[in-house]
Amino acid sequence: MITELDPNKIAQLLTQSTRQIDAATLSALAGARRNALTRQSVHSPVFALTTGRWMLSLIPHSTQQWAATGLLAAMLVIGSGYWQHAKEQQISDLDVAILTDELPIETLLSDSHRT
Amino acid sequence: MTICYHGKTLKKVTKLSSPAELDLFLKGVERRAFKQALFAVRDDHTALDIVQDAMLKLAEKYGGKPVEELPMLFQRILQNTIRDHYRRQKVRTAWTTLFSSLQPKHEEEEFDPLDVLEDSENQSAPATPDISLQQSQVIALIEQALVKLPPRQREAFLLRYWEGLDTTETATAMGCTEGSVKTHCSRAVHALSVSLKAKGVELP
Amino acid sequence: MQSSLIGIVLLLCLISTTAGAAAQSWRALTPAQREALAPLVQQWDTLPEKQRDRLLATAKHYPRMTPEQKQRYHERLPTWSKLPPEQREAARKNYRALEKMPPDKREQVKQRAKQEQEIKDRQSASGVTATPSSSQQ
Numbered sequence: 008m009i010t011e012l013d014p015n016k017i018a019q020l021l022t023q024s025t026r027q028i029d030a031a032t033l034s035a036l037a038g039a040r041r042n043a044l045t046r047q048s049v050h051s052p053v054f055a056l057t058t059g060r061w062m063l064s065l066i067p068h069s070t071q072q073w074a075a076t077g078l079l080a081a082m083l084v085i086g087s088g089y090w091q092h093a094k095e096q097q098i099s100d101l102d103v104a105i106l107t108d109e110l111p112i113e114t115l116l117s118d119s120h121r122t
Numbered sequence: 123m124t125i126c127y128h129g130k131t132l133k134k135v136t137k138l139s140s141p142a143e144l145d146l147f148l149k150g151v152e153r154r155a156f157k158q159a160l161f162a163v164r165d166d167h168t169a170l171d172i173v174q175d176a177m178l179k180l181a182e183k184y185g186g187k188p189v190e191e192l193p194m195l196f197q198r199i200l201q202n203t204i205r206d207h208y209r210r211q212k213v214r215t216a217w218t219t220l221f222s223s224l225q226p227k228h229e230e231e232e233f234d235p236l237d238v239l240e241d242s243e244n245q246s247a248p249a250t251p252d253i254s255l256q257q258s259q260v261i262a263l264i265e266q267a268l269v270k271l272p273p274r275q276r277e278a279f280l281l282r283y284w285e286g287l288d289t290t291e292t293a294t295a296m297g298c299t300e301g302s303v304k305t306h307c308s309r310a311v312h313a314l315s316v317s318l319k320a321k322g323v324e325l326p
Numbered sequence: 327m328q329s330s331l332i333g334i335v336l337l338l339c340l341i342s343t344t345a346g347a348a349a350q351s352w353r354a355l356t357p358a359q360r361e362a363l364a365p366l367v368q369q370w371d372t373l374p375e376k377q378r379d380r381l382l383a384t385a386k387h388y389p390r391m392t393p394e395q396k397q398r399y400h401e402r403l404p405t406w407s408k409l410p411p412e413q414r415e416a417a418r419k420n421y422r423a424l425e426k427m428p429p430d431k432r433e434q435v436k437q438r439a440k441q442e443q444e445i446k447d448r449q450s451a452s453g454v455t456a457t458p459s460s461s462q463q
Contacts, residue, residue, distance in 0.1 A: 032156065039154060040152055115424075144393065149395075
């Protein structure tokens with residue numbers, strides 16, 4: 008009876024081999040990824056959806072008239088808060104990409120990529 | 123800045139995946155997806171097509187799903203897309219005649235010839251540039267052994283141990299029972315061990 | 327009665343969303359957040375609130391990163407957080423510009439940058455500074 012190889016070690020070596028994939032393939036994969044992102048089915052940011060549903064689930068139907076005016080005021084305030092939130096989210100999304108991309112940060116700090 | 127949740131009165135709202143989350147996920151998975159497809163179809167161009175296809179389908183159909191579900195969903199799409207291409211590649215008449223002569227004892231669901239059909243054609247693994255020479259040789263041998271595995275065993279092995287899906291997720295991605303997953307996995311590990319040991323590969 | 331309670335809750339939440347959360351000291355972070363931001367444990371409490379908010383937003387993605395992404399994230403956090411805000415803005419601008427490039431050019435830039443980085447890493451590891459390492463024959 009042979010001793011079985013450790014599947015996790017095999018997996019580690021396979022991951023090593025993914026680092027050797029050639030640049031042309033990598034760029035094709037990146038292109039496919041960007042293309043897929045443009046087709047993502049839902050674009051509405053989380054903020055609007057969760058806040059909207061949250062408010063609707065709270066307000067009782069019997070006081071709908073009162074709710075409508077209050078809601079309008081709330082919407083205006085939330086609107087400006089939302090805008091700020093969306094901008095902030097864009098920035099932190101970009102930060103995540105920068106911090107996890109293969110590209111070393113140093114490249115982004117110098118201007119070497121412009122050549 | 124946090125959105126406040128008044129815990130008691132609210133129902134939990136499932137968060138949809140943001141574009142950034144989908145992007146991060148795809149970035150992390152694309153290389154392995156390419157390799158998986160390559161092991162199955164053994165052609166770079168087709169493998170790229172498959173991955174591109176799978177990414178599109180994920181984004182279009184499931185782009186709004188919670189980010190926790192993306193790994194399993196993507197794998198399911200990827201495996202299905204690979205299988206479609208793979209089946210088209212194989213000459214169908216060949217295995218229908220093999221079918222009658224193979225007849226293994228399959229306890230689980232309906233027999234799928236792909237389960238046992240091994241591919242013994244001589245395929246050289248893709249060239250790897252110099253990591254350590256020894257490592258790249260071992261990797262090449264592993265990849266060759268993977269290519270020779272029956273498709274279902276290879277799928278189960280890669281999903282469990284390389285993609286890190288648990289048994290339930292793997293079963294959902296492969297469209298079979300958890301019992302089948304475990305069987306496929308143990309057979310795969312055994313087959314790989316035998317094949318690699320025969321070539322003198324030891325993994326420290 | 328319920329409606330006025332709801333009204334108060336609504337108002338409070340609006341205030342908290344627009345005014346921003348209270349400063350998150352390291353002690354106030356969850357274990358998950360601390361794991362993600364571990365490299366910054368020393369300087370966390372000295373960072374300005376806005377920067378902490380942004381870092382926390384990036385930390386949300388940590389659990390789902392691949393091991394490699396996690397490693398890079400941890401490696402880069404100290405450098406990133408020490409940069410003056412203008413440099414971070416410049417980096418974001420450059421990254422956006424890079425994303426707009428056609429895929430093959432972008433890949434070229436990446437490969438060249440990685441090679442340069444590897445050379446620098448090797449030089450600093452072997453203690454060599456400006457002079458290229460001699461061939462080992």
